[in-house]
Amino acid sequence: MDTVNVAELVERLGSDEDAVRKMAVFKLQGNIGDPSFADIFIVEGGLTRLRYLTLHASGNTLAYSLTSFARLLEVDKGWECVDQELVERIVELIVTHPLVNILRGAMSILVSIVSHPHTGSRASEADLFGFRALKPAIAIYPQFLEMLVSRLSSADHALCANALQLINSLMRDSITFDSEAEWPKFIQKLQDLGVIRAVYVLMQDSALQDLAHPLLEFQSLTKVLLRKWRDIPLNQEKPEHRRALKGIYLASNPTKGGVDETSENGDDTRRSKRHHPDKWRRLGFESESPAAEFHEVGFLGMMDLADYVRSHQDEFQKMLLEQSTKPARQRCPIAQASLAVTSILYEHFEVDKSEMDDSKNYMMLESRSNFDKLFKPLLLHWTRLHVAGLQAFFRLWKATAAESEDLDKLVELVRILIESVVGGAGRTKDVQDIEEELANYEYHRLRELQMELLELTYEDAWGQHLRQVRDELHHEALQFVKEQRIRCLLQGAWFSMEPSSKTETGAAARSTASHQYVQLSHNRRYLHFGEFDSVGDRAPELDALPEKIDLSTVSSVVSNVSTTPDHASSATVKTAPRQASTKITIHGYAQSSTGHSKSHTHTRTGSKSTGKEVVLLTLRPASHSVASEWLDGLLMLLNQQPITSETTKLIDLVGNYGLKIRLLNVRFDDATFAGEAPPVPVRDGLDEDYYYDVFGGA
Structure with a gap:
């Protein structure tokens, strides 16, 4: 600040010569990030001239002006010059301008505007910030979001980072302030434009350093979305919820399943509107009140089930026909399986982990060795993982000839399968490879893995005591x-x-x-x-x-x-x-x-x-x-x-022999098992008068 004459700099910003203005604003962008300099610059009347250049300049002069204005907003100054005219100009530049250095500054300005807190007391002031500030301009340039998502494929990493930061800001503001009917539409539009695939590719790229922070924020926002959908209870009074549930029922092709019935008076032209007594149990629900079964996974579980039914309708109908020929206890509960897979994925990706915990991960981004630990690209392909996990459930149900009482055991097997395949996948492993592994994982390998994990469970339950006993026994x-x-x-x-x-x-x-x-x-x-x-x-x-x-x-x-x-x-x-x-x-x-x-x-x-x-x-x-x-x-x-x-x-x-002898005296307790302790096995005619022969048997 000692080497820059602020008053002279402001005067040059208003020069009639473009070369003079360009040099002045070039020098400005290197100093405006200093709050003390920014205060003097505003007092000297520089803010009005900077705004004018932002609206009317071109070429490098425009690029330097945009960068200067963005840095001014970053130090929380210059907000009095933000209005609809400025926002519209910035949106226009993003849609129509091809130069990278202009696009970077424009996107940075919109990030600050969208992220600026809603502190205005009047509605007119509130409309200047957040996502709502962009909506009038987006109505004029409807291709804005499409152009924004396309920038994620740019070879310029800084531009990718700016575009993703802006997308993150729009998502967060929409989720936070839009109504329940509006924000899902915006998120769906972004997904339709290919934002998931674009971010997935960036997250798997080897050059992550420049994009690490906005990518981690997008991953965190994905968890926020999943959590928000999970927390919405299924309510059949809501039209969209009722339509989703009805869509699942109609996709089952109920007429072929024998749901519609001819009226009892013999008139084949009139069909009774009575529902089949197993209308919902036929689809794999536990009862005829399906809404209650979405208690744990909320509307997220409904979305996952509806997506599977819609994208794999032929498979869904074929399974229902096959199941209808079997006794009730042997039928695969499709709906319950889907809800279970949703719950497994939710726990696996730690979706309930607070944003405060996620924010601590930013400190780990300094080391490239932490990238594989922090980034979970497969989270972005939630729907595909759900379908692959559900199909694995069906395969295991058939392979094990399972029955109704085996449902919890099958769920546990699928949990182990997902933890092994999805949890063991590296950051760069493609989702298609994961789908193939889930489809081809052999049952006997899964059982061996389950036994290993069971041993680890005992180790966890008795860990400290077992280690102490092992050390003592080794010394002995x-x-x-x-x-x-x-x-x-x-x-x-x-x-x-x-x-x-x-x-x-x-x-x-x-x-x-x-x-x-x-x-x-x-x-x-x-x-x-x-x-x-x-x-x-x-x-x-x-x-x-x-x-x-x-x-x-x-x-x-x-x-x-x-x-x-x-x-x-x-x-x-x-x-x-x-x-x-x-x-x-x-x-x-x-x-x-x-x-x-x-x-x-x-x-x-x-x-x-x-x-x-x-x-x-x-x-x-x-x-x-x-x-x-x-x-x-x-x-x-x-x-x-x-x-x-x-x-x-x-x-x-x-x-080891000494350890086994000592373990004969260890009693299972509630801490070892989730839920109730296992029942003590009994046998007819067996009383308490027995002994155990270590060398022979019972």
Whole structure:
């Protein structure tokens, strides 16, 4: 503001030379967004000249004028110059002008006018704002909405964003202030012009950044519309509601369904006006008072059912004919199924989520990684999803040979199906692919998914307790298996030797010994071993083993025993699957021998201070199970984690077995189930005098 002389700028706006006016208004558009500058500009009389340029200029001068006026309205100033003449001029520009820079400014001005709050005390003032301000101009240029929707396909993203912002403003104002009879007509007109398809394409586009805010607002407005339709109760006193319900009935072709009846007096030319006693139950309603059954989904449920009946009339009539040949309990309740699918979609898309929650999502738009999470293009194709979900219900009803009492189970299956297919779809997945998946999803796959979700339900209900129990049982299982493995070492075992091998410290080659016996001492501090020419009938006594290793000097245990994938990176394991035999090597510090006069036992030990690591003992187990017992036993004795697959499986087996035993004592409660708790199963002749055999059965 320090570098711009406002009075001089205003004077130049009224110049007779277009070049002077153009430079002045160009400079104006960069400063008018400052409220302090705007105040001085209005005081200096600039507002009148800006309005004149907006009404009469052309080319770039007009473009700069429109941008300046739009920015002035954005700082909530200049409203005294907004009148029907100005609005009509802006609408005319949008309809007739091809230049993008002019269209952007014009649309921004209309967004501010439509969104401006209705604060005027007089009706004449109120008519200057909101959607009603545009209606006289739209009457002169009826192609306005069509041109506006067509701009959504423009290659210029900024123009698309401006057009969508204006559409959003018109929708919101219409929903908020128009009568119940008017706003649905306006929304329907926009839909007929292709706004849904255009926004759907934009929402799936890779370049979302410039359009993110108006797209998210349109998605939010879609939820507002669905919620508004749902909240309208079905009222047969209203002509449009009565017509919709009658349309569903007539689409069922009641004459072929046996609804019209010949009068009882035998005169075939006169037909009774009496209705069939199952007039509405025949269509799948629960009773002969269908209006009451729309309580949960309101007029939205009526719209969905009516749309299906209208767009798939042949399928609807064919189903009714097929159902009429079956017993009542086996007939598919078409109307109830439709209302259920509407309710499922309503819950899936969280339509009841408040706009306050949606507004928090705007803060997440800064990161492109959130786009797939925030945008739900499939919501825009509500009607197609409803039809696809309803047809999936029909298919499952037939595949499962369901009956009336199975309705809730089928509804739950369809809910899982929609959550899986629609909920699992990415932002760029086309609605046609979704329809095909819903049509081709196999029943057995759906049942498997249902079982998985049931397990998760139990997990949710008992989650914290189950995790605590699992942790406790895993620790107990680990201690149990550790003790079992160490007891294998306490029992001792025979290991084969290579006849030509040398001692671990490089002593003279052995010539006769072919086996060695190894056993852990009772105090679990020493590993005793001795070499023998053959395997004896009886295991040698611990005192008969001439050598021992002090386990406090062991540095690592290395083996080529195969491990589980999760532990394959352990520093103490080396896998060598191509070796001919299994080998366990115990490393420790440099050897020193200590003589014992009575037992003549040599202790292989060393000082850690020397830092010299050598092989203390090599074991060659006869089988993989023995290798697992000794390798993990030694590791766990050294307070390290077990690594072999056999030990891991044993720990999991013991832990899971303990969990199942504990769960036998867990009682189902109301928190686990929606609604009432399941009844306790009974059997004739069964009393309370029974027991359960864990290993056998009841």
